[in-house]
Amino acid sequence: xxxxxxxxxxxxxxxxxxxxxxxxxxxxxxxxxxxxxxxxxxxxxxxxxxxxxxxxxxxxxxxxxxxxxxxxxxxxxxxxxxxxxxxxxxxxxxxxxxxxxxxxxxxxxxxxxxxxxxxxxxxxxxxxxxxxxxxxxxxxxxxxxxxxxxxxxxxxxxxxxxxxxxxxxxxxxxxxxxxxxxxxxxxxxxxxxxxxxxxxxxxxx
Amino acid sequence: xxxxxxxxxxxxxxxxxxxxxxxxxxxxxxxxxxxxxxxxxxxxxxxxxxxxxxxxxxxxxxxxxxxxxxxxxxxxxxxxxxxxxxxxxxxxxxxxxxxxxxxxxxxxxxxxxxxxxxxxxxxxxxxxxxxxxxxxxxxxxxxxxxxxxxxxxxxxxxxxxxxxxxxxxxxxxxxxxxxxxxxxxxxxxxxxxxxxxxxxxxxxxxxxxx
Numbered sequence: 554x555x556x557x558x559x560x561x562x563x564x565x566x567x568x569x570x571x572x573x574x575x576x577x578x579x580x581x582x583x584x585x586x587x588x589x590x591x592x593x594x595x596x597x598x599x600x601x602x603x604x605x606x607x608x609x610x611x612x613x614x615x616x617x618x619x620x621x622x623x624x625x626x627x628x629x630x631x632x633x634x635x636x637x638x639x640x641x642x643x644x645x646x647x648x649x650x651x652x653x654x655x656x657x658x659x660x661x662x663x664x665x666x667x668x669x670x671x672x673x674x675x676x677x678x679x680x681x682x683x684x685x686x687x688x689x690x691x692x693x694x695x696x697x698x699x700x701x702x703x704x705x706x707x708x709x710x711x712x713x714x715x716x717x718x719x720x721x722x723x724x725x726x727x728x729x730x731x732x733x734x735x736x737x738x739x740x741x742x743x744x745x746x747x748x749x750x751x752x753x754x755x756x757x758x
Numbered sequence: 759x760x761x762x763x764x765x766x767x768x769x770x771x772x773x774x775x776x777x778x779x780x781x782x783x784x785x786x787x788x789x790x791x792x793x794x795x796x797x798x799x800x801x802x803x804x805x806x807x808x809x810x811x812x813x814x815x816x817x818x819x820x821x822x823x824x825x826x827x828x829x830x831x832x833x834x835x836x837x838x839x840x841x842x843x844x845x846x847x848x849x850x851x852x853x854x855x856x857x858x859x860x861x862x863x864x865x866x867x868x869x870x871x872x873x874x875x876x877x878x879x880x881x882x883x884x885x886x887x888x889x890x891x892x893x894x895x896x897x898x899x900x901x902x903x904x905x906x907x908x909x910x911x912x913x914x915x916x917x918x919x920x921x922x923x924x925x926x927x928x929x930x931x932x933x934x935x936x937x938x939x940x941x942x943x944x945x946x947x948x949x950x951x952x953x954x955x956x957x958x959x960x961x962x963x964x965x966x967x968x
């Protein structure tokens with residue numbers, strides 16, 4: 554089993570890195586555009602997360618397969634080509650099988666092309682690692698990204714509508730905070746969650 | 759020369775091969791999912807049209823496509839359906855496109871069987887600003903078109919006319935003039951063309967001009 558220089562299992566390390574140590578949204582502050590845009594409710598956030606997992610895993614596989622032939626001056630071009638291809642496939646799939654969700658997400662699915670989490674993993678992991686590790690890395694980073702999106706979406710949907718997955722969870726007497734469904738709610742929730750995570754990190758240190 | 763070619767091939771073969779593979783992959787996906795995406799679009803349009811033409815039991819495309827000029831002046835195939843109840847024609851449903859504040863606005867419009875009056879419109883796709891331009895989806899604005907003559911419309915500011923009067927004068931949405939104008943312009947652009955084409959094909963009688 555492959556190991557890191559300090560003797561740890563590379564696959565477990567990749568999972569720990571993606572899910573916590575370098576969780577894209579909360580620790581690396583990457584991919585914040587879709588984080589703010591699609592987290593008004595859990596369903597679109599989850600769909601976006603699944604799309605990102607698909608694109609991350611597929612682009613990581615393709616970049617990993619091409620890694621020995623990569624030339625420095627065309628590598629970014631190759632990464633973008635690969636990512637754009639799988640984003641377009643994800644977009645077409647949504648438009649075919651989830652048309653309502655595709656419309657609700659609007660331009661944010663095609664915009665996955667410029668999500669820096671994906672090009673970051675292509676550059677930092679897939680272009681230097683084998684296919685299996687690239688798949689694990691893509692899955693872990695994508696899941697970390699999805700967890701972050703869903704965390705914000707759960708808070709915003711509950712406080713903004715009193716519902717979760719369209720099921721009433723707060724007493725109907727609770728006045729829904731409409732602002733939570735708007736951009737201001739996204740920024741505030743993101744800020745508070747980041748602050749909470751930093752506070753926990755400081756306490757543990 | 760040969761050396762240059764060798765360098766070019768060595769440096770770019772992977773990019774060229776990857777581009778070819780990606781292109782093939784996209785073409786295959788598009789071929790597999792394209793018909794379903796088109797079906798979804800038609801289904802959405804006819805579902806919205808069913809609310810505008812409640813007596814319609816089904817919607818059928820025309821046997822011959824109709825060519826119209828788009829907003830940019832380029833020819834396009836009109837998206838138009840016959841609204842049918844059994845063998846009886848009960849109206850028309852068609853798509854018009856306007857140039858909104860943020861992006862294009864796609865509307866589905868219903869007209870009666872003689873194409874003399876509109877039965878209303880609904881928004882198929884729009885990216886207008888929530889709370890402002892997206893009020894074109896609200897009944898205040900939409901209801902002004904239901905029952906209005908299927909001809910040219912003129913847009914007036916709030917207070918210049920009553921929005922409850924159903925005629926060819928449309929009262930704009932306060933704070934959303936661009937979106938209000940986009941809807942009226944789309945109607946004014948497509949309605950006369952569609953009416954003329956339908957008359958030429960003998961699908962509606964030659965009657966009042968738009």
